[in-house]
Amino acid sequence: MKDLFIYNSLSGKKEKFKPIKEGLVGMYVCGPTVYSNVHLGNVRTFMSFDMVFRYLKHLGYKVRYVRNITDAGHLEDDADSGEDRIAKKAHLEKIEPMEVVQRYTVDFHQTLNNFNFLPPSIEPRATGHIIEQIETIKEIIKNGFAYEVNGSVYFDVIKFNETKNYGKLSKRKIEDLIHNTRNLDGQSDKKNPQDFALWKKAEQHHIMRWPSPWSNGFPGWHLECTAMSTKYLGENFDIHGGGMDLKFPHHECEIAQSEASHGKSPVNVWMHANMLTLNGQKMAKSTGNFILPNDFFTGNSKHLSKKFSSSVVRFFILQAHYRSVLDFSNTALLASEKGYNKLMEAINILPSLKKSDETIGMNVKLWIKDCYKAMNDDFNSPILIAELFKLVKFINQIKDGSAFVSSDDLNLINLHLKEFVFDILGLKNDTFSDTKFEGKLKETVQLLIAMRNEARENKDFKLSDKIRDRLLNIGIQLNDGKEGTTFTIENK
Numbered sequence: 001m002k003d004l005f006i007y008n009s010l011s012g013k014k015e016k017f018k019p020i021k022e023g024l025v026g027m028y029v030c031g032p033t034v035y036s037n038v039h040l041g042n043v044r045t046f047m048s049f050d051m052v053f054r055y056l057k058h059l060g061y062k063v064r065y066v067r068n069i070t071d072a073g074h075l076e077d078d079a080d081s082g083e084d085r086i087a088k089k090a091h092l093e094k095i096e097p098m099e100v101v102q103r104y105t106v107d108f109h110q111t112l113n114n115f116n117f118l119p120p121s122i123e124p125r126a127t128g129h130i131i132e133q134i135e136t137i138k139e140i141i142k143n144g145f146a147y148e149v150n151g152s153v154y155f156d157v158i159k160f161n162e163t164k165n166y167g168k169l170s171k172r173k174i175e176d177l178i179h180n181t182r183n184l185d186g187q188s189d190k191k192n193p194q195d196f197a198l199w200k201k202a203e204q205h206h207i208m209r210w211p212s213p214w215s216n217g218f219p220g221w222h223l224e225c226t227a228m229s230t231k232y233l234g235e236n237f238d239i240h241g242g243g244m245d246l247k248f249p250h251h252e253c254e255i256a257q258s259e260a261s262h263g264k265s266p267v268n269v270w271m272h273a274n275m276l277t278l279n280g281q282k283m284a285k286s287t288g289n290f291i292l293p294n295d296f297f298t299g300n301s302k303h304l305s306k307k308f309s310s311s312v313v314r315f316f317i318l319q320a321h322y323r324s325v326l327d328f329s330n331t332a333l334l335a336s337e338k339g340y341n342k343l344m345e346a347i348n349i350l351p352s353l354k355k356s357d358e359t360i361g362m363n364v365k366l367w368i369k370d371c372y373k374a375m376n377d378d379f380n381s382p383i384l385i386a387e388l389f390k391l392v393k394f395i396n397q398i399k400d401g402s403a404f405v406s407s408d409d410l411n412l413i414n415l416h417l418k419e420f421v422f423d424i425l426g427l428k429n430d431t432f433s434d435t436k437f438e439g440k441l442k443e444t445v446q447l448l449i450a451m452r453n454e455a456r457e458n459k460d461f462k463l464s465d466k467i468r469d470r471l472l473n474i475g476i477q478l479n480d481g482k483e484g485t486t487f488t489i490e491n492k
């Protein structure tokens, strides 16, 4: 097995990856709070870890990948104030909280499925682990790191920091935290504003509540991940991932809870995926600079000139390294679509390539090595994709007769190219593999485009619209541009 290096947010360095148990990897990723449609930023985060999961499996590891569903306890602000996000939505829509949870869990799964995600090994829910969370709180109280006030239980950050290090992941100093934390609701029972809730007593109107030794209430948001990761992966496990925005307070609190309950540092490697922007700006519903994952498939967004297939979007996302900010724009997506099509066309012509006695024009074994080198360097998918395009160039040269490939090398290319493209990057081939058929189909659609143009010249807009609409009905979309009309074929 080749050496894999992963950037560890805790140490701030790339480290050689060594699993706790040989051949096995335990990985936990913070999942969504299911109170609204999944955000594109979340899709990117989960896609990064889908790629990590795929690559670890490809390297031969047996991976237990746990990604939770938060269905209770996540309040409006990430601190301990405001309403429960799910309960609030249930109130607004006059439905049961579990109907909210069901609706958006289904949406989450459908969206991820559209982007060809592998399902995690376990997908535990916060409400299914209330007992484990209560047990964790009992341990933390017993060890002296939490206190109860009026039926709520809070984690004592100051006390914890006397013997441990609160802030080591997010590189925050406790003095600054004390200085910068204001008590927002003014009526808090907390000893210190930077303490956080492990259990909250439910107000009278609060609909999601469970009995506990302290009150009828609900667990604090940070607690579920500690309880569930410990249950399924053990007190110390290999990889914990999530979006950059979860580093503080969420992940910092997870570390504190684990160390306070069982005394061990829970995670060896902390991984954080970066944020994304749209046209260089932060995405926000309030400003309209916003796009939902499903908008790509319909093209119904002021930010898009046409629809894009899920594979093109996936390809686009993976063209940036998971630790870099990714900027979405229509222009960049169009460029990615071209690149994606080029890559798939190269895969499609592989079976028809002529074999020669020897390979001239590329060192295939070195190319394979370079692909692994890219992925082993902290899952560097953009470098891997650049390597794939070196091969695309070579494949096209073979086709033109300006390069040559031996039968053995062609077998190697066939195997590794498909592994990297389909198994590791998780792309699908949305183009037709039967190039002959594809050619005829293209010609047919082009014929219809020509007939439509003729109808438009004759001002027979009834007919021209009919051609466009009938094609759209069967999943072929015409796109009128400066250089004429192009088309895209939906392939779902």
Ligand SMILES: [Zn+2]
Binding pocket: 029, 030, 031, 225, 250
């Ligand atoms: Zn979490």
